[in-house]
Amino acid sequence: MNDVLHLEMLEKCYNRGQPGEISVLQGLNLTIPRGQVAALVAPSGAGKSTLLHIAGLLDTPDSGRVLIGGEDLSAASDKRRTEARRRDLGFVYQFHHLLPEFSALENIVLPQLANGVGRRAAEARARELLERLGLGARARHRPSALSGGEQQRVAMARALANGPKLLLADEPTGNLDPGTSEVVFGMLMEVVRETGLSALIATHNLDLAGKMDRVLRLAGGRLVE
Numbered sequence: 376m377n378d379v380l381h382l383e384m385l386e387k388c389y390n391r392g393q394p395g396e397i398s399v400l401q402g403l404n405l406t407i408p409r410g411q412v413a414a415l416v417a418p419s420g421a422g423k424s425t426l427l428h429i430a431g432l433l434d435t436p437d438s439g440r441v442l443i444g445g446e447d448l449s450a451a452s453d454k455r456r457t458e459a460r461r462r463d464l465g466f467v468y469q470f471h472h473l474l475p476e477f478s479a480l481e482n483i484v485l486p487q488l489a490n491g492v493g494r495r496a497a498e499a500r501a502r503e504l505l506e507r508l509g510l511g512a513r514a515r516h517r518p519s520a521l522s523g524g525e526q527q528r529v530a531m532a533r534a535l536a537n538g539p540k541l542l543l544a545d546e547p548t549g550n551l552d553p554g555t556s557e558v559v560f561g562m563l564m565e566v567v568r569e570t571g572l573s574a575l576i577a578t579h580n581l582d583l584a585g586k587m588d589r590v591l592r593l594a595g596g597r598l599v600e
């Protein structure tokens with residue numbers, strides 16, 4: 376199975392049957408093959424976060440199927456979904472959400488320990504990722520001692536730590552100035568390309584979107600190429 380992500384006929388409605396009912400996803404389909412990087416562009420409120428949460432197994436659709444690496448996880452147990460989330464998915468958000476009391480290195484080591492990797496191997500992997508993202512000299516710094524662009528790169532390294540199949544990112548450089556945003560995004564893309572990772576990256580930045588393999592616009596509860 377070469378499709379890393381396959382979303383089929385997703386429907387999601389909030390407040391069904393109540394005042395404020397809103398139908399956010401309406402028969403949405405999406406297939407991302409191995410190695411493909413897709414941009415997700417959507418006006419505010421169109422349902423971008425809803426879509427990323429469902430694809431990331433953090434929320435469930437009202438109907439439709441979510442397949443990761445060919446496995447249908449829409450109706451899987453919570454245990455299986457958590458396992459798949461840890462092992463197969465990497466998340467990057469607009470704000471870094473790093474643990475403030477831990478060093479950059481530890482922030483990348485911890486999710487690996489949670490995934491059953493031994494400390495020595497986890498540290499080696501964390502160092503390698505920090506090097507690749509140009510942060511070799513920042514391993515022992517806490518997040519508060521890092522610049523915004525550096526914090527975001529640590530968050531990216533953390534997302535890649537467990538060697539996911541699919542990277543899901545919500546405005547990963549949205550909090551950075553345009554110059555830094557371009558540099559940090561470029562570094563992320565380099566690592567993604569080297570590892571043959573697939574990604575779905577939400578962005579409002581059309582220049583960045585144009586650098587991805589395809590651009591998907593979320594409108595009317597569906598995706599338009």
Ligand SMILES: Nc1ncnc2c1ncn2[C@@H]1O[C@H](COP(=O)(O)OP(=O)(O)OP(=O)(O)O)[C@@H](O)[C@H]1O
Nearest residue numbers: 389390397399417418419420421422423424425426
């Ligand atoms: N838990 C919820 N209960 C009720 N309505 C919700 C809930 N979550 C989201 N919505 C509504 O669903 C719509 C889509 O929300 P979502 O957060 O997915 O949009 P978005 O495209 O990510 O927006 P933004 O870019 O502004 O973050 C919005 O109108 C929002 O108000």
